Amino acid sequence: MHNRFDTLPQRRAIIDRGRIAEQLAAIDGEDRVALRRAAVPILKAALDAGRVEIERRLIEHPSRGLESAASQAFLTDRLLRLIYDFTLERLYPVGNATTGERLTLIAVGGYGRGEMAPYSDLDIGFLTPWKQTGWAEQMIETMLYTLWDLGLKVGHSSRSLDDMVRQAKSDITIRTALLEARYVCGDTGLYEEASRRFKAEVQTDTAGFVADKLAEREVRHKKMGDTRYVVEPNVKEGKGGLRDLHTLFWIGKYAYNVQRAAELVDAGLLTANEYRQFHRADNFLWAVRCHLHSLAGRGEDRLTFDLQRDIAERMRFADRPGKSSVERFMQYYFLQAKTVGNLSGVFLAHLDEKFAARGRRFGLPMLRRSPRKLNGFMLVRGRLALPADDFLAQNPLRLIELFALADKHGLEIHPLAMRIAARDAKLADELRRDPAANALFLDILTSPRDPEIVLRWMNEAGVLGRFVPDFGRIVAQMQFDMYHHYTVDEHTIRALGLLSKIEHGTLVEDHPLVTAICKQIVSRRVLYVAVLLHDIAKGRGGDHSILGAEVAERLGPRFGLTPAETETAAWLVRYHLLMSATAFKRDLSDFKTILDFCEVVQSPERLRLLLALTVVDIRAVGPGVWNGWKRQLLSDLYELAEEVLRLGHKQKGRSERIATKQEALQATLGWDDATFADLVRRLPEPYWVAEPDDVLARNARQIVAAGAAQLSIAAQVYPERGATLVTVYAADHPGLFYRIAGAIHAAGGNIIDARIHTTRDGMALDNFLVQDPLGRPFDDEGQLQRLHTGIEDALANRGRLADRLRAKPLPRMRAEAFDIAPNVLIDNKASNRFTVIEVNARDRPALLHQLAHTLFQSKVTIHSSHVATYGERAVDTFYLTDLTGDKIQSAARLKALERRLLDAAAGIDMIEAA
Template identity: 35%
Template sequence: MSKLLFTSSDTLQRFKQLIKAKDAELQQQFDPQKSVSHLIKAKSDFIDLILTCCWQHFLSEHANRLSLLAVGGYGRRELFPYSDIDILVLLQPEDIDHHSALANFFTFLWDIGLKPGQSVRTIEQCVEAAKADQTIMTSLMENRLITGNSALHEFLLEQITPDKIWPSSEFFAAKMEEQRLRYAKFHDTAYNLEPNIKEGPGGLRDRQVISWVFKRHYNASSIRELTHYGFLPESEYLELVAALEVLWRIRYALHLLTHRAEDRLIFDYQRDLAQQFGFSTDDQQRNEDVERFMQFYFRTVQGLERLNEMLLQLFNERFVCGDNSITSAVNDHFVAINGYLEVIDETVFERNPLALLEIFLILEQNSSLKGVRATTIRLIRKSLHLIDDAFRQNKAANRLFIEAFRQPRGITDQLRRMNRYGVLAAYIPCFRNIVARMQYDLFHIYTVDEHTLFVIRNLRHFAMDKHSDVLPFCNTIFLQISKPELLYLAGLFHDIAKGRKGDHSTLGEELARAFCIQHELSPHDTNIVAWLVRNHLIMSMTAQRKDISDPEVIHQFAQLVGSIEYLNYLYLLTVADIRATNPELWNAWKDALLKELYSATHNALRRGLQTPINLSDRVLENKNEAELELIKLGLSEANIASAWQHVSEDYFLRYSADEIAWHTIAIASSSESDLPLVLLRPQTQRGSAEVFIYAQNEDAIFSLSTATLDQLGLTILDARIMTTLDNYVLNSFLVLEQSGAAINELFREIHICTALRNNLLQHQVKEQRNIHRQSRQALHFPIPTSVEFFTDPVNGQSIIELVTTDHAGLLSKVGRVFVKLGINLYSAKISTIGSRAEDMFYITDSLLQPIIDPTRQQQIREELLKALSPKKSQKPISRN
């Protein structure tokens, strides 16, 4: 074959055609519903043939002195469509005349498109490199002779045995540390919504770690030998192989879909894969189909992750501990072997099913214990059928479960373990529905069960001194709650009804209440847990979507909460929930908003719901405080009065005394020629900056301002719009950098103010490239635009709730619609969650009356829908 191919004048083209034809043949044979093991082996065999052919041509004179080896995945004969082809050329120290031939060989491989990962070493160099780096050792362990000097290859194998370098115990320890670091990169969870099928926990790398460690100790040629050495029963071996086949099929499909070595199951590909793997029953591509496909994937890696845990623990006993195992009695059901709990015999759970819960309580109560021994994990899995209705209604079992939530340590770890082993879903059947359930949106980055466990982890952190520097206010509040277990139970149930038809908060409340009653919690405690589950979103929604400077908003929220006890529980659950949804959603602004709402509500509850704040008193209080500050700064009472003479009392209600003083100094020290006045100051407590605009009122000020801020790459968090009696505007915007960072550079502050002032003077925003960009993920989650109207009877205003896909210039477009329709805008609450904009606009008509006429509301709705509909020539890009 070598002579035939290389005698042609178009050798390069013939090789390329040959490779292309083989790839097409293998692609044609691929079926997502069938095994791909023969395909990845066939690809390896074909590459062997190509390399051998090229080797014989370019290195025929040196073939007896050199060895060509496949290493890494290629060495395992596991080549996916776009896998790396890693090769090693072994040579002898005295060889000096082969360099030119090797260079020609490698160049040709690149020219025909193989792009090999190549290395050229002597055996001594291989050994030295392997001693220094266990990843090189690992690669060499999987070497395979393709062609060349077999004696040289055999000599290499002799030099890298465990008795010479990397004894199996040391290799095991290195692999454990490598896995720990790898897991940390993925936040120690396999359940990210865009998982890495190769490197993530429970992925293909976990299986490879098992193989490497096992092979290092036993020189085994296949994981099939795990059954021979007693590490796996046949059923678990078949489970391992089945999981491996699933991941191989998905990875193969990913490579073909992306035309590259892609191992990330990102949103871009999930719909196509769901369809390929039979989760779409028709041509419609529904989110539910993607969720079912991803649940299939997550449950697969959950099983592989569990097998990885069990096998590595057994390897540790065999390779590291050996005959030096330490056994100690724990109670009548368990002993500890090398720090891992083990049943005293295989009938423990049959004789006493409650031990299926007791084991986790023991782990919480004994910090010296490391976990559950692999053989007992296996027995737990076999015994899950014992957790039936009678078990769930057993009062002793109920007491054990609740007691586990009352422990001072280990709660999160043991809940994770209970979930991993299937106990949690067995004991709480409604939990089974959220195990590995994906939430197909842009702001949840974990499966529902994993998010739930992260919420409980966050709540536990509030109880620990070592985490008090992260959110000290939460740690302080936590000390004030009398029963932390109620908080943890609320965290466990807050999303338990996700995926069901209906409001998950209401449905979850029913499930939580039934659970608490069954577990004999007092009516008071039951009501707390159920109320928290029902209302776990209300504090976040109030803080982000309502004007919490309005005493009436605070009074209504305080009425809903009812007591400081409930407020403390709700605040902690809210913070833990947001931070467990997506770390990027939490910032200093949300922190400050929730603290402000907590503080104002706390004061209202302490004062008593029967004595709400009098608005006139609040206005007078802010006026007096601001006036005292201004007089200290040198302003006369006459100057202050002049600056305030055309300002309504609403202004003193909606701004703090500090903000009023800042505005007043600027206005009092400016003249008409200075307008428009644009100021900016950092608000360190809120992690944001306030932009203040004072100018003669013109219709387009809001749309011009928001368009400019958008072009400057700023995220608008809040907008307050006010017009004085003599027709000047007092507009404030709270802003962040698009990255979420605060504005803290003087040059940046000056640039923002200058750009705003210039655009307001010119009455236009110059066309330029907008620096906002919609994220790759956001393209997959278009949000249908909805416009709803509500009435605020206290302030005599209408409220527009706008939900739409976040994009550049959104607020500016809304502002232009308001100008066109003669609508007065008083304030805007801006909330962006991922790519979802949820904005509230407080408005009146031109006569300062709320807009309640349905026909008029429909006109506004249609104009907004028209303005916000995506243009065919434009791709939506992220906005403020």
């Protein structure tokens, strides 16, 4: 009954039960309360000493996860027996016990399986033959108080045998917990009776239990993000985590009465090799979970960025060229999670065949009853299957054909066929140069149906990484930052799925422009290949865009692309970040920005391809990354560039464009000529170029409403950009911009874009796009009121703005887990009129305020500011002149400016000017 701990080395070093029993026996006295109180310090010392020893062993042998988990359960077992014996012998001894005065203590849940992390809940059950007697109540209550006094978090139940059977039948959670029940101490006959009745009366409807556990698993996966490749995974509950392994074991135990995972091989549910994979994943995940609990000092199961680095160090992962220790650790983690997913598919396929109702799979209708042939493959109950175990080995091309047929006919691949494909994935090595195999692969990649599903299957089976070894290098590779939500391979496959959805028109509301231009794209094959390869060189060290373009040049011909298609695909990979960098970090109203962009792009077709690639790349980063502001900026850049590429590299008459805008604005406003002419006289030419029509209208109404007032503040939700437009119309004076920026930050707003204008009569007209910390419009009434008051106070110099900003917490507390060295780039060629300065730094409250304050102290004029955030990293770009309106040309002055901005970006000397 207790042999699961027999293999633990030096158990007495963890806890010496005999010695502690002697210490408890030596306690004098008769008073029950005093006796129990005297016992607690002895037991607590044993618990603490045991935990220290287990922790020491884990640090010494950091990958022995199952041993550490078993050691925690062993320590708990021994403590419970000591408590039970002490309570029974010293506090509530029973003389001539009746048949009703029997009590059994069982371990349930994970503890019942003999596995516990350092701060796992202690799940126990008390069993009595019938209704509880007074003696049993006293025993149970006293033991629970003792456990609570030891600081343990206890999940407990007290049931009679009849209660146990009735509740287990009606509640799947109770049934699952009791399935793993294990005797700890008490009446052995009572435990054996409980075990017999559970098997006979509860453990009956296997198909129903399997269906319930699978449904429960689906709900859990959705809650956790429905992918095993999120970069902060939940080790216990996440997809591919411990709970998925437990589910397999529960189902195997329920259906076949296996007592240990190794017995799943004898039951025919796993092969010996698959069990080795199961055991390796189980051991590794338990090691990670134990380290997590140990480092966090609590029951923490989410592998957050701030803990990943520490665990990688503990588990002795080392840096390699192009890949840090934490990235190597997380890649290994995701490979284990992938293994868990593969094992789940195979395991459930066996059960499906055995336990599914006739003609149906679990919740899925049967498509065809009798097997049919398809190019030699079998169709078994609507799924693509293999007629023989060596079917793929007989003709390796069938390995790719399996997935091509699944795509072409919209079929699910039978999990047993997936098992053989995974086993025979090495056959792909000899297919890489096979034109037929490459043609089939290109058909899958560019499928007019849904390439995401089949490519994901190919990846899960390990076939994609073998057929395209460059892709194999990014499988399960995480990017250690707070911007990317998924591993590189998962991000890539999601991007391909998004491209397919856009092509089908299912995302037209989110992406109207790309949906429209997809119909005009001629080089469709090139686009899909470029999306597949755009991040292929991540983790190699160096610029992944340049290295990826070299990979594309090599793979294009192999896939069957023409030389011209290969050149375009390589160009797209090389410049896949150009469009977003230009749109988000540069001033699109500066015509040189558009000309420089067009000089690289060179053709309307490339522009269309680049926009489509850019959109799916951003959106596939993760939930909430794509927003209306990014869509608008990319659309603006596309339309401006498309006009230049179509009409030649000449700016359409600036004065004609301004005149057209002004005519449209006057028609929108319905103003008379004299009133409108007065507005036009006050506003400079660059203003008319920089602002879109709807902002022009909002600004015009605000200026007129303000009249002679020296300050007007307006805030309106701007749904097209997913933000709030905050406009400040005020008497211009030095330092205005940094004070407004500080007030917006202090009110809880994030500035994502800022345009600064000075009217000809000495007023400042500044437009800010503001979001809340979660990237939504800043539209709460209370927030807007604080914003309004804060800007007024800042401009009137009421109160110490810097003090309020210092008190604000980091928007992302885990940002400190990342090493981000501030960087300042100064470019005097990006604009004909302005010096462009780009500052890269860790994102934090009031970063823009502090940078703007530094520029104010440096006696330069800010004309526009553009803010882009990438998780924990922020990029703030400023278009500047000196106080006379000229570019800053002096090398010494630029060097001093760079030094000051570096200090500000690092958060040094955050002070506010008097």
